[in-house]
Amino acid sequence: xxxxxxxxxxxxxxxxxxxxxxxxxxxxxxxxxxxxxxxxxxxxxxxxxxxxxxxxxxxxxxxxxxxxxxxxxxxxxxx
Amino acid sequence: xxxxxxxxxxxxxxxxxxxxxxxxxxxxxxxxxxxxxxxxxxxxxxxxxxxxxxxxxxxxxxxxxxxxxxxxxxxxxxxxxxxxxxxxxx
Numbered sequence: 001x002x003x004x005x006x007x008x009x010x011x012x013x014x015x016x017x018x019x020x021x022x023x024x025x026x027x028x029x030x031x032x033x034x035x036x037x038x039x040x041x042x043x044x045x046x047x048x049x050x051x052x053x054x055x056x057x058x059x060x061x062x063x064x065x066x067x068x069x070x071x072x073x074x075x076x077x078x079x
Numbered sequence: 080x081x082x083x084x085x086x087x088x089x090x091x092x093x094x095x096x097x098x099x100x101x102x103x104x105x106x107x108x109x110x111x112x113x114x115x116x117x118x119x120x121x122x123x124x125x126x127x128x129x130x131x132x133x134x135x136x137x138x139x140x141x142x143x144x145x146x147x148x149x150x151x152x153x154x155x156x157x158x159x160x161x162x163x164x165x166x167x168x169x
């Protein structure tokens with residue numbers, strides 16, 4: 001299937017589960033970060049640790065692969 | 080907390096073929112504006128919002144969706160398929 005092949009060529013489906021606690025002092029009940037990123041923008045480069053303890057940079061894929069980032073919260077919480 | 084070790088266990092459990100990444104210092108999440116803060120009983124916590132982002136080979140954002148709309152990956156996948164078609168047609 002062409003669709004499947006097409007999707008398979010997108011290498012990096014990155015889950016970015018997040019560690020939880022940053023001690024900080026704020027009285028706001030909830031603060032939502034503004035997503036300033038828009039279609040057509042240059043994606044900021046990042047360096048992240050993979051599950052194999054290797055660093056993965058967005059720039060590693062420049063000119064080679066399209067990147068699909070799936071940000072997924074608390075994928076593996078053990079509970 | 081999803082450390083690389085926790086991600087490795089999760090990757091094994093669901094048998095994924097792509098890297099699972101950890102943003103332990105939350106820098107990427109801040110840069111991308113998808114970090115959300117909560118105060119619970121006078122303590123502050125931060126974690127990520129759900130998001131699907133497609134970035135093409137040139138590093139240009141081609142698709143971005145957040146929160147509830149990011150639960151279903153089909154829109155982002157179809158962007159990937161279209162992108163691939165366009166690139167292979169060249």
